[in-house]
Amino acid sequence: MITNICTDVEMNSVNILLRGGTVVSAINAKKQDVLISGSKIVKVGRFISDKNAQVVDVSGKLIFPGFIDAHTHFDLEVSDTVTADDFESGTRAAVCGGTTTIIDFATQNKGESLSTALNNWHLKAFAKSSCDYAFHMAVSDFNDNVKEELPAMFEQGVSSFKAYMTYDAMMLNDEDLFSLLSSLKDMGTIVGVHCENHGIIKSLTKKYTGNNAMSVSTHPKVRPSIVEAEAVGRLLSIAMVVDVPVVIVHLSSKESLEVVEHYRQKGCKVYVETCPQYLLLDDSRYDLKGLEGAKYVCSPPLRKKDDSKALWKAIKTGAVQTVATDHCSFTLEQKNVGLEDFSKMPNGMPGVETRGVLLYTYGVCKKRISIEQMCRVLCENPAKLYGMYPKKGVIKAGSDADIVVLDPKTDGFISKNTHHSKADYNPYEGVRTKGKVATVYLRGKKVVENGELILENKGKYVKRDKNMLDEP
């Protein structure tokens, strides 16, 4: 097995002193200097001096811990095609947008062992990644052999798993879900689940096929929010019986949030992830003609403005713990396959590059969330939940020097012409942004300058530990 574990022994020849910026954490934003030595942050405070350091004036800038995107799909074979972005282009896009660590889904094909799946993903990512990377293990075929492999996964730094409640090729039934959760219960690992009711989706799809109504505008109709809410409730019932915490990935609707709240009241331990597309886009996009609507075909589908409002509020109140992207990119040519029949269209959209600036512009600047809350959902919470804290997710002495220098005074707009994904469209084309990811340090190395990658393929595998995020 090939791994390139982050050993943190590489050293820069001179220390770097970031002077005069506002350092953001999940609890405050304070004017502080940051001293970097080699791959680590060694000191954070006012008026640091180090005569051997290269001083970088970052006054007027916001200094965030490197963002963590715990939900990407790079180099994934799905719907008889493969995602437009592999680890090379996907991690370039990520780091140019300030994301210094991604967690992708190593995915077990049916009949395959977990170790084969993990090895496959190491091969996909090794020596091609421009930000650090880790893997969740998506279990598509649960059996006794797979159960025996679970501790070995954890030993190799895979401290989180994924299960799908829909998609023929990957879904687990309730019994297997129960067994997977039970098997992992005492390991301190966490399972993220794609919650949608498979039977309803299949039945509604059949109905619309019979009616010859298979254009993109039907996509949200076969996956209404109750399809998600039902599966969320079923998952949480299973998790409560097993007595184990779970994560709901890419939660999209107010109705599902209400189900989560109901179960939390009963003592259920559940973490929630949402994504920028559910905060900022709505289902009117599916009425756009031809490939315009196809750009937004993802599952769960985009919802109503009211759902987005509820999700922003849930970030503010702490009911949602993380914002990831579910970056799963395809070109328009790939999307075109399903233009006459949306059920054949590869699901997903790009987003790994734009998450930070969108949350800053439409969350912080619009006063929907505070800058500390932004840091919590992009940095600290994912680091804790996925066993990387305090190595990642925080700017403090001893942590990896993964740092985003965000210039709050530079406005811009999003475009496929300037993004780094291989997708030939951007779902946020023309959207105005406030603030720009100016510089990014990855374990002490400046890898992005002026929004462009200047040092590539410096990403390393991150071995992760147990979940340590307090239950909501």
Ligand code: URP
């Ligand atoms: O449409 C989506 N979200 N595609 C990616 C796979 C998944 O369901 O997370």
Ligand code: ZN
């Ligand atoms: Zn999913």
Ligand code: ZN
């Ligand atoms: Zn996904």
